[in-house]
Amino acid sequence: MKNIAVLVSGGGTNLQALIDAEKSGIIKGGKITCVIASNPEAYALKRAENNGISTRVIPRKEYSDVADYTKAVTDALIEVKADLVVYAGFMTILDEQIVKAFPYKMMNVHPALIPSFCGKGFYGLHVHEAALAKGVKLSGATVHFVTEVCDGGPIILQKAVPVENGDTPEILQRRIMEQAEWKILPEAVSLFCQDKIEVIDGKAVIKD
Ligand code: GAR
Numbered sequence: 001m002k003n004i005a006v007l008v009s010g011g012g013t014n015l016q017a018l019i020d021a022e023k024s025g026i027i028k029g030g031k032i033t034c035v036i037a038s039n040p041e042a043y044a045l046k047r048a049e050n051n052g053i054s055t056r057v058i059p060r061k062e063y064s065d066v067a068d069y070t071k072a073v074t075d076a077l078i079e080v081k082a083d084l085v086v087y088a089g090f091m092t093i094l095d096e097q098i099v100k101a102f103p104y105k106m107m108n109v110h111p112a113l114i115p116s117f118c119g120k121g122f123y124g125l126h127v128h129e130a131a132l133a134k135g136v137k138l139s140g141a142t143v144h145f146v147t148e149v150c151d152g153g154p155i156i157l158q159k160a161v162p163v164e165n166g167d168t169p170e171i172l173q174r175r176i177m178e179q180a181e182w183k184i185l186p187e188a189v190s191l192f193c194q195d196k197i198e199v200i201d202g203k204a205v206i207k208d
Pocket of ligand 1: 009010011012013014015044088089090091109110111122123124127173177181
């Protein structure tokens, strides 16, 4: 059984999707054993507590630089013996130390079809604002491995979601969460926990 640690910063609906998927047997071969928040106010912490999952808060505000903050998060993940680290609405950029400690053992859910609307500055509602400003007719979500390139690691799963007339960033965000993120994140976690993802030539390949 793999130990899954989840990094959060906000509402934690993706964490909830993972908890529900674990309960209903969708996640095979893994168990969420720890939730780490960058923000003490994150509602995601409450979701973890409600489900008996141990939590830690490592407040970003208490660290003046990225390297010190990354070290604190990396040390905590090593201490809890994480086999897989899931960024589920984790809004803090970490440096390459953590990538070296957990190579191809960290995945992130991003609320767009990478390589569109991704990279520095594209997080949360900003992603959907940019998609609506461009007028794309399809957006969606991507689960990818975390590397030193922001939103640039090997893509594991993607799901497209239509943009509709009259969408606001909030409406589009909700549709993408419901139709894509909450489905492909647990699916990718389950594939990882069953050793079904291999990275070949910088690309993630799902084994049959
Ligand atoms: C989600 O839409 C997630 O994809 C996005 O923030 C939201 C967090 O919601 N993450 C990013 O933009 C990271 N670049 P949640 O806290 O309810 O899961």
